[in-house]
Amino acid sequence: MRVLRAEKGLSQADLGNVLRVSRQTVNAIETGKYSPSLPLAIKLARYFGRTVEEVFHVDGE
Amino acid sequence: MSMESETVMKRPPGRRINPAVVVIGVFFGVVYLVVGLAQGEPVSGFVGLGIMLAFVAALVIGSRFSDTVALLGDDVNDERHVHIHQRAALYAGNILMAVIVVAGIVDVARGGAGDPYYWLAAVGGVTYFGVVFLLSRRN
Numbered sequence: 001m002r003v004l005r006a007e008k009g010l011s012q013a014d015l016g017n018v019l020r021v022s023r024q025t026v027n028a029i030e031t032g033k034y035s036p037s038l039p040l041a042i043k044l045a046r047y048f049g050r051t052v053e054e055v056f057h058v059d060g061e
Numbered sequence: 062m063s064m065e066s067e068t069v070m071k072r073p074p075g076r077r078i079n080p081a082v083v084v085i086g087v088f089f090g091v092v093y094l095v096v097g098l099a100q101g102e103p104v105s106g107f108v109g110l111g112i113m114l115a116f117v118a119a120l121v122i123g124s125r126f127s128d129t130v131a132l133l134g135d136d137v138n139d140e141r142h143v144h145i146h147q148r149a150a151l152y153a154g155n156i157l158m159a160v161i162v163v164a165g166i167v168d169v170a171r172g173g174a175g176d177p178y179y180w181l182a183a184v185g186g187v188t189y190f191g192v193v194f195l196l197s198r199r200n
Contacts, residue, residue: 022076024128025141033143 001055002030006050019043076124078134086117158185 005015005026012026019026021042028034029044036044045052088112097106123130132139136146165178 021139021141022128025139028141037140040140
């Protein structure tokens, strides 16, 4: 997700404003400390023009 | 999200706090004041009100600059904040119930009747099972 965000030239705070979550939440998602809800994951993927499977993956897969 | 709505939004979404926290904080400050005045201790009443108002002010002002401060007053806006507050409530509730049960046992061991620990534990237990039942029906 960090790569996709960088491609759009967005800071974590910018992406948080778009998704209506805090910068810390964006950081927690990028570092794998927090797994977003399904609606937020779909919102994220759609914002980047990708599928959820392309943006997120389960560790070990 | 449109640029127009972004300019209208003054506070980042991660730094909004639950208005109920402000209302409850001010309410309890007023309660402290009323109790203090009723007990003939106006100084402690005003101190209690001052402490609650200072806490609410610190929360409102601090949340404008710090995501961490905003987290303390937000359990409805950011889904990660909601998740953190739920887990914090879980730990606090479990620890509180354990302390109440132990305190009741100690009180009885010392020859007491167990009041008010037993009815506090009963309230906690009934609430817990009631919520489990309700959520099992709704989810």
